[in-house]
Amino acid sequence: MNLFRFLIYISLFLLSIQFIDGMWLNLFVQFSPFTGMMNFMFNYGPIFMFHVFIGFILFILSLIGFVAFTRNQPIGVFLPLLNLLSIIMAGISGMLFMMTGFSNNYYSFIMAIGFIISIMSNSLMLLTPPRPGRSRVPFSSFPPSIRQSG
Secondary structure (H helix, E strand, O other), rough: OHHHHHHHHHHHHHHHHHHHHHHHHHHHHOOOOOOHHHHHHHHHHHHHHHHHHHHHHHHHHHHHHHHHHHHOOOOOHHHHHHHHHHHHHHEEEEEEEHHHOHHEEEHHHHHHHHHHHHHHHHHHHHOOOOOOOOOOOOOOOOOHHHHOOO
């Protein structure tokens, strides 16, 4: 298995964890504007911070995937860019959802749309065959001067 496919599998796994964590927060946590953010963070902070942390890791993986995939695959930029933009869209809407006191469900819905688009684009990237004549492992195509210096 090459590095890029490994990153996609990790991303899909983390997206699954992100979904379960987000659904748990959405279904079982009371987002009351009357209790205040400190009370919320005291009671549910670790779960919420885990959700944010996984989102940040997904952003980093989608950025790495964007660079690696556009260099080595025939479809070019569309799917990796769509994945990166969907992760950014989900992250921004999550911040806006939090800033509205967890009360604007439109932002939560936009987070869910970003999640679905990311799942779809990652899955489609796994189905894309590698470009003929190119290395299957990203970042392994070194210039001849570097290959000969070893």
